[in-house]
Amino acid sequence: MSSNGFRVSIAAGLLLMTALSSLSPAVAQEQTTQQLPLPTGQAQTQSADKRWQVTLDSAWNSFSTTTTSPTVAGWSKSVTNYFPVGMQFVGIPNDALKIEFGLRSGYLDVRQRSSSAADFGYSGWTDTSINTTLTYYGFDGFQPFASLAANLPTGQSNIVSATVKTPADSDVTQISGLGEGFNLGPTLGVNVPITKDLLATLSAGYTSRGNFIRSGVNAIFINQPGFGPLQDIKPGDVTTVSAAIGYQSGAWSFQASSSFSYEGVTTVDGANFYQTGGRYALSAGLGYAWNEAWSSKISSSFSHTGKNRYPLAPAAGNFQLAQEFFNTNSDAVSVAFDTTYRAGAFAIGPTASYLYRDHNGYDSDTAQFLSAKTKWTAGAAAQYAANDMVSLNARAERLWMTTNAGPFAPLPGVPQFNIDGWIISVGGKAQF
Amino acid sequence: MTRTASVSYAIVLACVLAAGTARAETPCGEGRMKSGECINPVLARAMRHDAIVRAQPKISLTAPLNLPSEDRFYPAARDHHEESAFYGFPAERPGIPRP
Numbered sequence A: 001m002s003s004n005g006f007r008v009s010i011a012a013g014l015l016l017m018t019a020l021s022s023l024s025p026a027v028a029q030e031q032t033t034q035q036l037p038l039p040t041g042q043a044q045t046q047s048a049d050k051r052w053q054v055t056l057d058s059a060w061n062s063f064s065t066t067t068t069s070p071t072v073a074g075w076s077k078s079v080t081n082y083f084p085v086g087m088q089f090v091g092i093p094n095d096a097l098k099i100e101f102g103l104r105s106g107y108l109d110v111r112q113r114s115s116s117a118a119d120f121g122y123s124g125w126t127d128t129s130i131n132t133t134l135t136y137y138g139f140d141g142f143q144p145f146a147s148l149a150a151n152l153p154t155g156q157s158n159i160v161s162a163t164v165k166t167p168a169d170s171d172v173t174q175i176s177g178l179g180e181g182f183n184l185g186p187t188l189g190v191n192v193p194i195t196k197d198l199l200a201t202l203s204a205g206y207t208s209r210g211n212f213i214r215s216g217v218n219a220i221f222i223n224q225p226g227f228g229p230l231q232d233i234k235p236g237d238v239t240t241v242s243a244a245i246g247y248q249s250g251a252w253s254f255q256a257s258s259s260f261s262y263e264g265v266t267t268v269d270g271a272n273f274y275q276t277g278g279r280y281a282l283s284a285g286l287g288y289a290w291n292e293a294w295s296s297k298i299s300s301s302f303s304h305t306g307k308n309r310y311p312l313a314p315a316a317g318n319f320q321l322a323q324e325f326f327n328t329n330s331d332a333v334s335v336a337f338d339t340t341y342r343a344g345a346f347a348i349g350p351t352a353s354y355l356y357r358d359h360n361g362y363d364s365d366t367a368q369f370l371s372a373k374t375k376w377t378a379g380a381a382a383q384y385a386a387n388d389m390v391s392l393n394a395r396a397e398r399l400w401m402t403t404n405a406g407p408f409a410p411l412p413g414v415p416q417f418n419i420d421g422w423i424i425s426v427g428g429k430a431q432f
Numbered sequence B: 001m002t003r004t005a006s007v008s009y010a011i012v013l014a015c016v017l018a019a020g021t022a023r024a025e026t027p028c029g030e031g032r033m034k035s036g037e038c039i040n041p042v043l044a045r046a047m048r049h050d051a052i053v054r055a056q057p058k059i060s061l062t063a064p065l066n067l068p069s070e071d072r073f074y075p076a077a078r079d080h081h082e083e084s085a086f087y088g089f090p091a092e093r094p095g096i097p098r099p
Helices: A003-022 B002-019 B041-055 B068-073 B080-087
Strands: A052-068 A076-094 A097-114 A120-125 A128-136 A143-152 A183-195 A198-209 A212-215 A230-234 A238-249 A252-263 A265-268 A271-275 A279-289 A294-305 A309-313 A318-323 A332-343 A346-357 A373-385 A390-403 A417-431
Touching (some): A052 A390, A052 B068, A076 B068, A128 B041, A143 B041, A271 A318, A417 B068
Antiparallel strands (some): A052 A076, A052 A417, A097 A128, A128 A143, A198 A238, A212 A230, A230 A265, A238 A252, A252 A279, A279 A294, A294 A332, A309 A318, A373 A390
């Protein structure tokens, strides 16, 4: 069966399953936590008499892809094993205050092979994030919260291995690169209940991003920032405001959010490097419990980033920034769909997602946009609650990704690449 | 920056101190409406965490603020140009963006 045929079969199966499940009588919904278009982990609540809770969460994620092209000979294979570990502590010292503390890190192992080059790989820790949130419940009608997050540079930004030449695709692995600098991010926000089941949330965050070192151009005969053997990169600080509304009652749940981010200037060796354009992001999700056993969730997102600014004439010592003519950044649209069947402690169901990027970037050397990207995934996810404290989860998805395809492709002179692969995840969570 | 963080916590701590000890009412878990009715705790907690993650889109490129089992629910904002500048090879030179 062709990949297109397989995708059509998956879609037909989802529709049939949805139609069959809707024939069952709608009953009082007990499993609203499963229909909320947000993490089930977030759906867990603390009992009033349990004022302290610790959650441990870990997984093994494997991303394996094979890249080929109908017009370019050869192939390449990539296998990324990613072991994230996380911990969350929640404390309620009194009825007016909640304290939440989170910590997350991970270990990466990247192996790459191709028909035209030697094998190479890299193993190492990722950065570590910590996050503390204080929520105050002393006001009736709104609940303010303050959060302070940090990225600790436990990963490697300056990789000597050749792996740095082709880092794993973040559209597949959901992680970018192998490490950066020390970042610090405070957030202020407030939950405003409109009804007891309809909430609006406003938040504002600032991310101060520290510098880090990476390998450079190593053209030391050019006396200009950014051309040495190493580059000292200071990413631009980011200011973000967001607004969201959420509803959950009975069989239905809904959530929609929007955000805007303004980013400062990124410098290299102290000189202006570029400034990323403002970024708008919209997302929405809808969940429905068909009956006590079946529930479905659909979520989608859209993001747009404005034009970047670059130095006018760095070779002449002019690092004043000017806006680019074409937009280097891409718009992205994603849709994800899940249906879950739950029987006692066991839950299983199909899952599918779609991602489209209108273009990946603009190459000023060749004066053309780089290709668009389309990604499909389809598979199944399962969860088993061993007891009140321990749950296991697993997921297996087939991946199809194509570059230089889409409504505005193919672009002349840009080869199409087909990336097929698997995403496998096995994890567990324990709460005490 | 440090001042911003300090002010954030000072506001919350001031609220806590002003509140004093626990109220005599039955605990709600995630607070009350103006009428005193308890709000949906599952929804309130999910919305708060979602707001924090969205307000810090670039706090960490490799260690997001959610637990590993929640990764699918918090797809991070991918900035392909930034990834290229930070990790691409050969390194990008000022004035010549390399996609």
